[in-house]
Amino acid sequence: MVSYDVVVIGSGIAGASLAYFLSRSGFKTLVVDVKPFERIGDKPCGDAIGKHHFDELGLEAPPDDVIEGYVEGIDVYSPLEKVKYRVVGEGYEIHRVKYTKYLLSEAINRGVDFWGETQGVEPLVKEGFVVGVSVWVRGKGKHEVSSKILVDASGMARAIVRRLDDKWPVREDIDQKDLNIAYREVRRLKKEIEEPEILRIYVSKKIAPGGYWWFFPYSKERNVVNVGLGTQGGMNYPNPKDLLHQHIISREEFAGSEVIEAGGAAVPTRRPIKTLVWNGIAVTGDAAYAVNPVHGGGKGSAMLASWCISKSIIHALETGDSSARSLWEANICFNRRYGAKQAALDIFRLFLQKLSDDDLEYGMSRKIIKEEDLNEVSLRGDLELSVVEKAMRLLAGLSRPSLLFKLRRVAHYMSDVKRLYLNYPEEPEGLLKWYEEVEKLYSRFKEEIS
Ligand SMILES: Cc1cc2nc3c(=O)[nH]c(=O)nc-3n(C[C@H](O)[C@H](O)[C@H](O)COP(=O)(O)OP(=O)(O)OC[C@H]3O[C@@H](n4cnc5c(N)ncnc54)[C@H](O)[C@@H]3O)c2cc1C
16 A cells, blocks of 8 residues: 555635645655546636735745736625625736646645545545545556555545545534625626726525626736626525626626636535544634635635644654644634634624625615725724624714614624634534534524524
8 A cells, every 4th residue: 555644635716725745844745636647626706806815824825827806895785786885905816727826836846745536535444543545546556555644635525525424523514604606707798897906796585596696807818807707505595607697797887798618516505614633633614614705705715724724733643643642733823813704704704695685785874884994804803893783883873873783792702703713722622512502603603593
């Protein structure tokens, strides 16, 4: 049997960035993907990523030739498109295939092995530890590969963790209602786009129930746009492709436009998985639900999860101990930097999904939450109670006081859940009890808003 220190299943942004981070350590690492090298990173995406993700991880900004456009901010439109909030922030529209291949190539140059057209089939388990994986190599058949640590970076396929017994805490299946079903097209328009450095998000229950639709220009070309739509899963809403065509592509600005690419996929939009690691195994990216629950962006948080996991893996390999305890720091690292905010944003997402278009139009036109507050919510997952209290005083006597009361409850829940995640258990033994608290808090919230 072939042996590696680390085997990574899947080479999307999560697997490729993990390989990149690990490649500096010199440990023997193998990455496998069902796709051939040429198609690495090729999946439907809005392609937007904030610059801060690279800064936070000490990564160089992506090279100019992998960038489709430079971003200076996002406009969020109300359901009637009468009100718009601008959230300023630098970012990129990134060429997903070129950037993922860039990360993987850097790792390969430093000694990481890559097997393309290879499917991770099943984890090998011995005495409570994952000790390897069986893989199916195209044209060569089935092989077993031993690993000290196996990483599931297979995206929503969750190809490895879903084959573990459900007593393993790294296997936590997802409720369909916590998924967003998204479809997007890259289109060349007949006319140049105004302000192509500004991305646009439109919230409208009528057009995109439980989600939103987006218009993300690739500013380098000026007339190319990534346009897509996502709806909440498990609700029997119409197909997002049909909704996009019916309500958006039928608009005047798309007349005569040409489709360059098209496709859809599911995105997890919930709090993170309860643990990123267990004995001999780690899970990262979409497979670990490391995605912003409000806007569905998952590339930056996938890189962060992989960065935290790489540090724990190096520690475990250096100490010769691949137990959950030895890998545990990955959870603390991720939750402090992102998971706590993600869990708070999950509360906000559940609240937003309950609002009607009228509520949203009213809330945005009355500036119940202002642009700067929206920025704070999206950057830190904080909806300051003082902001809500101020709005309640200012708007006293106006219609819909219930909306403000609800918002106050949301702010409380967001701060409570954030605190819980910042107090993530220091050791695996505390996980079950802690997670019971998390589940109780979410059930209470769901009951309150239902
Ligand atoms: C329509 C849409 C729009 C989006 N827009 C944005 C956006 O604008 N910005 C943003 O940040 N995020 C966005 N996201 C989310 C983002 O695309 C994901 O969060 C991110 O790509 C997750 O990366 P990943 O590496 O975890 O998973 P993936 O990119 O899905 O990669 C998983 C890899 O594993 C491989 N694989 C699967 N099963 C196996 C197996 N059994 N064996 C071997 N290999 C396997 C796959 O081939 C793939 O290469 C969007 C998602 C969708 C669907």
